[in-house]
Amino acid sequence: MNARSFAVVPAAYVYLRHEDRVLLQLRQNTGFMDGRWAAAIAGHVELGETALATACREAVEELGIMLHPGALTPVTAMQRTDGTADPREQRVDWFFTARVWDGRPTIKEPLKCADLAWFRLTDLPDLVPPHERLVLDGLASGRLSVFTSYGY
Template identity: 55%
Template sequence: MAHAFALIPASYVFLRRGDEVLLQLRRNTGYMDGHWVAGAAGHVEPGETARQAAVREAAEELGVVLRPQDLELATVMHRTDGTDHPREQRVEWFWTAIAWDREPVVQEPHKAVEVRWWSLDALPDPVPDYELSVLHGLRDGGLPVESTFGFVS
């Protein structure tokens, strides 16, 4: 009999400027260091919704002010790395925003060393595969509201 596991909830925010997206370069975290990742992302805290987490993370990581209604849901992804490691059993909300207050800048230099705008047609390397799948969906259109990553079909 398979054992039950808890899913780790997280919210990701991709700020959009035309065909560009803001990404951050992670460093010194022990997770995805050296990768370009969503401008803001993090775990949903107890007592907050995924949308509230996205607003909070954008403020904490980029210094921008988002209103909840500024966020558009791109997809909700159920993700795994194929192992039974609890850290890799996730459900993640991917949000986009085209309106915000304040210029985005690195707010947590112990976790990210740079933020930069990238064309969806010319993304940096490396980007985590699961985030790349979302970015390609944003570029190409037709991103499903519910998606999966890492499961054997």
């Protein structure tokens, strides 16, 4: 690998939707965006796994619910960076929404999640990760591009 090479860290995010509301989690003890309200379902894509499979796996792990791949609506793919040369900060995120799932969302990882709450897309908390705010604002306005970028 030469000095200009980098690795891309892939992740999948799912926003559960009910009418004009979205379910968010209050992050804690993760070392990333703690104290902020973020997607209730999110995680890194594992080796050999698709973004859809990641979304479904994380739904079980984080909320104890079952998502069916056909019930997931892709909303944007985001390429993002924190603006540094750190290869771990070259990321691609797939964002989905879901309006149908099996089970009742509950906190399954209490060490990482302090709370779950439903918020209107037009009345989100102030502390949302900036790259997620971009997506949530796009969902609220109905003007979200299929491809987005953040940090460039």
